[in-house]
Every structure is written in structure tokens, then in C-alpha cells.
Amino acid sequence: MLNDPSLIVNAMSILKTREAFFSAAHQYISGALFEMAKNEEAVDVLTLANALKKSSELVQAGGEVYLLELMNSVPSTANFDKYLDIVQDASVLRRLIRRSSETLELCLQDDASAGAVLDQLHKEVIDISDNLFKEESVALKDELDAAMGTIFRLAEGDKGEKGFSTGYRDLDDKIGGLKRSEMIVLAARPSIGKTTLAMNIAANVALANTRGQSDKNIAVGVFSLEMNTQSLVLRMVASEAEISLKDIGNMNVTTNDFANIQKAANILADTEIHIDDSAQLDVMELRAKSRRMKEKFDVDLIVIDYLQLLRGRGLNRNASREQEVAQISGAIKGIAKELNIPVIILAQMNRQAEQGGGSKEAARPKLSQLRESGSIEQDADIVMILHRDRGQQIEEDQAKIEAEGIMTELIVAKNRNGETGIVELNFMPQYTKFIDNDPVASFGGDYNNDQF
Structure with a gap:
């Protein structure tokens, strides 16, 4: 907990009190840490x-040296x-030892009643087991009312029940928004535009309130x-100004x-977009930073660019890269569930994704070509693969590309709660921007969230 103060809350939820520790010194230390976390105080050795x-x-805690x-x-x-x-198992075993000793003393009393002793023992064991085992299952009938309430609110157009719009109508129709x-997972080979699309979606979500598509500012x-x-x-x-990035860099811009x-x-200054460009993050650092973003800014969407640059932690030094990526993928899914927000994670495809050849269908990348791990496709709720002919941007007339864009396929290869298929987007490379294939459908037009 001292090495990563963000984990104190986890410890409090599981251990409940400082008495979970056996050592008196550790009881004093954990008690102080729990209290500091409750008061939202900064935690390090000095504090x-x-x-x-x-x-x-x-002194009872062992002093600064300890x-x-x-x-x-x-x-x-x-x-x-x-x-x-x-720690929790040891704490429960100690409680059982104490209760067993007390039960033995009760049994040895002259006026001991077997029924009374059994009743007392039963209550104590239930109390201990309640602390050890979390309530993991729920009855279907208890959840039906909540499920029906969700359905009715969706039918009434309650925006709070819908996924956040990506800003692309056809994509929203296909996946139901970002839930x-x-x-x-948004995957592609290098230089296809996965970072561009991810940042376009992030901006669309953050600008939803400004554009009248949401009732509140959405932090990303x-x-x-x-x-x-x-x-x-x-x-x-x-992208927002629709001015060429190259022209901006060369100062070739008009008044x-x-x-x-x-x-x-x-x-953009009115949006709640918070960027962390720390390099060489490992999964524990990512998890801690995500929690802090949620606590400090109440983010409702996290975008991570990209998975293969993250590092695992705590693995055996003989562990393979596939095992490391599996750990990272599982941790990202854990972040989405723990913070109850959608998480978009970018990932690279392996080289086979560009070696399809033959027909148009054969040339499309496949789910199995996600680089380094099959765990990514298992953990993900949605996998989208960005695909286009890389040579088209080089070979075609540049004036035509700037006027019409480059047709790009966004392949929804996996959708746990919906349909799969292909969404067509237009890539405008000079603006680093994707738009709907039908320009009228783009977020900047007359698109209304109530239609979604």
C-alpha cells in the first residue's frame, strides 16, 4: 500500500479493519493508512x-526505519x-481459533446447553464467512425489474441508458455506441489511421455537449x-478546423x-479531455492512473494508444510476450469493469494482415491476426479492424483524395452484444480526420443523438 497508495481503497474493502493484521505494528500502520485514505490525504513514508x-x-509501529x-x-x-x-485468510483462521477456544470453554461449563452452544457457534461462523466470501451470485428474478426498467428507459429515449455516440452514425447503428x-479494441497495421480515428471518437464524445448531443460535458x-x-x-x-496539418506546420495558412x-x-478548450503521455507504462501504473483520472475528473471514456507499448508486471522472467500481453489485456478489461466506463484500446495487427492477396474479401484482415495474443480477442467486447489499401494514398491523384477522401473499411470483427459487419468511413488525410461515408451522417451535420 505504501508503494501504490491507490490500492489502499481495495485493501479497506476486503480487510475492513486493521485487526485483519496479526502484528501490532502492522495494525497501527494499516489503521493510519486507512484513515488517511478516508480523508483523501497524500500518502508516502513521510506523511x-x-x-x-x-x-x-x-514507536509502536516500529519507527521511520521500519x-x-x-x-x-x-x-x-x-x-x-x-x-x-x-492476509484475509490468516485473519479468518485466527478468528476461528478464538471462536473454537470460546466454544470449548462454553462446552466445559456445568450449565452448558448443547442447543445454545450450537446456536452461538452457528452465528459466529456465519459472521466470519460473510466477511470472507463476497456475494457473487444474484437471483434472476431480482434483476428482472432493473432490466425491464432499462428497456423502458431506452424506449423513451433516455440518453443516460444509451452508449456514448462515437460521432459516426453507421458505426453507432452497428455497435450501439460505447457502452x-x-x-x-481498435486494431490496424501501422499508418492506417487508428490513432486518428481514436482521437476523432474521443473528440466527438467530449464535444457532444457543445454540439447539443448530450445533456452534460463528458470527460475523456x-x-x-x-x-x-x-x-x-x-x-x-x-481536424476540428479542417485545415491541413502540413499547411499549419509550414505556416501556409490564410487569414x-x-x-x-x-x-x-x-x-476544444471547453472540452474535458485529459491526456497522459507517459511512456513505458506498466499495467499497475495504468490502473492506478485510470483510477485517479476517474476520481479527479470523473472520466466516462478512456482511450489507450496502444496495447503493444504497455508492459506487464510481476511475471516470471521466463514468461513469453504472449503471456505478458494476456496479462495486459486482462488488466484493461478489469479497468473497464471496475470504473464502469468504456475503454478503447488500440492494437496492432501482425504482418499477415497485409498478405491476404487475391479477392477483396481475402485481403481483409482477420480477428486471428491481432498481434501477439489471442487473449485480446477473448477479453474484448468489441473488436474493430481499420482496413484500406495502403498504396491508394500514394498512387491516386492527390487533388481527388483531398476532395473526396479515401474510402476505408472499419470491420466490426467481434461484437459480444450485437452484430458484426463492415462500416465504411472516408479518411481525409490532410485533416487527419475520418467522416461518415455519407457526409450528411457525420457528427458535424444534422445528426441528432435522439436518432441513435
Whole structure:
């Protein structure tokens, strides 16, 4: 908990009290940590030592030296859940020993009644088991009322029950929007436009309120392991202003272009998009940062660019890359479920995705070509694969491309709760922007969320 204070809340929910620890020193330390977490105080060795000193418990806790030793005694927090299980199991066993001793004393009393002793023992065991085992199952009949309520609210057009619109009408029709607790994989080979599409969707979600498509501002968190924040922001401004990124870089812009750029910047300034461009994140750091984003900014969507740049933690040094990616994929699904928000994770396809050859159908990439792990497709609720002829952008007339865009297929290869199929989008490379194949359907037009 000292190495990763974001895990204190998890420990509190499982262990309940400091008495779960056997050592008196650990009881004092955990008690102080729990109290600091409740008060939302910053936690590190110095602040913990100060809190223990204020309560006159620092000496009983082992002093500052022992706190430092504790921090260095755990090599990784990757197995934190397992450590919690060990502490909880030991705590339950100690309680059972105490209750067994008390039961033995009751049995040896002259006026002992077998019925009374059994009744008392039964209550104690139930109390202990309630603390050990979480309520994991629910009766179907108890959930039917809630399910029917959801259906009625959807029929009445309650926007809160729908997934967040991606800003692309055909895509929304296909997947039903970005739903809470879902892990959505957006995959492609390099330079096809997965980062562009992901940031377009992020901007569309964050701008929904500005465009009259949502009743409130929707906060979006972005983890960019590949591009820095400045590069992403420039792309978003160029996309919103529909000014060539190349022209902006070369300062080949007119007065009218400057006005559009300023207008786009003002629009984006009103959004709640929070970007973290930390490189070399591991799964535990990602999870902790995601929790903090949720707590601090109440983000309702997280975008991660991209999966293969993340690192696992706590694995055996002989573990394969496939095992590491499986751990990462499972952790991302866990983030979506824990925070109850959709998470879009970008991923690369392997080289086979470009070696289909033959017919148009044969050339399309397949779900099995996700790079490095089959676990990604197993964990994901939705897998979308961006596909187009890479040579088209080079070979075709550039003036035609700038006027009409490049037709790109977004293949919905997996949809756990809906249909699969192909959505056609137009890629406008000069603006780093995707639009609906039917321009009238794009978010910037007359599209209304009530239609979705």
C-alpha cells in the first residue's frame, strides 16, 4: 500500500479493519493508512510517519526505519490481490481459533446447553464467512425489474441508458455506441489511421455537449504511449478546423484559416479531455492512473494508444510476450469493469494482415491476426479492424483524395452484444480526420443523438 497508495481503497474493502493484521505494528500502520485514505490525504513514508507521530503510535509501529524497510520488502505490487487473500485468510483462521477456544470453554461449563452452544457457534461462523466470501451470485428474478426498467428507459429515449455516440452514425447503428464496462479494441497495421480515428471518437464524445448531443460535458481520458501531448493537440485542432496539418506546420495558412484555427482551439478548450503521455507504462501504473483520472475528473471514456507499448508486471522472467500481453489485456478489461466506463484500446495487427492477396474479401484482415495474443480477442467486447489499401494514398491523384477522401473499411470483427459487419468511413488525410461515408451522417451535420 505504501508503494501504490491507490490500492489502499481495495485493501479497506476486503480487510475492513486493521485487526485483519496479526502484528501490532502492522495494525497501527494499516489503521493510519486507512484513515488517511478516508480523508483523501497524500500518502508516502513521510506523511504516514507524521500521521503516526500525531496519534502517538509511531514507536509502536516500529519507527521511520521500519516503514522504509516495509517499502523495500515487497518487490512489486503486481500480486497485491494475492497478498490481500493471504492476509484475509490468516485473519479468518485466527478468528476461528478464538471462536473454537470460546466454544470449548462454553462446552466445559456445568450449565452448558448443547442447543445454545450450537446456536452461538452457528452465528459466529456465519459472521466470519460473510466477511470472507463476497456475494457473487444474484437471483434472476431480482434483476428482472432493473432490466425491464432499462428497456423502458431506452424506449423513451433516455440518453443516460444509451452508449456514448462515437460521432459516426453507421458505426453507432452497428455497435450501439460505447457502452459502460466494455473493452473496445481498435486494431490496424501501422499508418492506417487508428490513432486518428481514436482521437476523432474521443473528440466527438467530449464535444457532444457543445454540439447539443448530450445533456452534460463528458470527460475523456487519453493515455498516449506513442505520441506526445503537443502532437495530439495539433492533430485535434487541425481536424476540428479542417485545415491541413502540413499547411499549419509550414505556416501556409490564410487569414481565414487562422480564424478557423482559433475557433477550433476555443471549441476544444471547453472540452474535458485529459491526456497522459507517459511512456513505458506498466499495467499497475495504468490502473492506478485510470483510477485517479476517474476520481479527479470523473472520466466516462478512456482511450489507450496502444496495447503493444504497455508492459506487464510481476511475471516470471521466463514468461513469453504472449503471456505478458494476456496479462495486459486482462488488466484493461478489469479497468473497464471496475470504473464502469468504456475503454478503447488500440492494437496492432501482425504482418499477415497485409498478405491476404487475391479477392477483396481475402485481403481483409482477420480477428486471428491481432498481434501477439489471442487473449485480446477473448477479453474484448468489441473488436474493430481499420482496413484500406495502403498504396491508394500514394498512387491516386492527390487533388481527388483531398476532395473526396479515401474510402476505408472499419470491420466490426467481434461484437459480444450485437452484430458484426463492415462500416465504411472516408479518411481525409490532410485533416487527419475520418467522416461518415455519407457526409450528411457525420457528427458535424444534422445528426441528432435522439436518432441513435
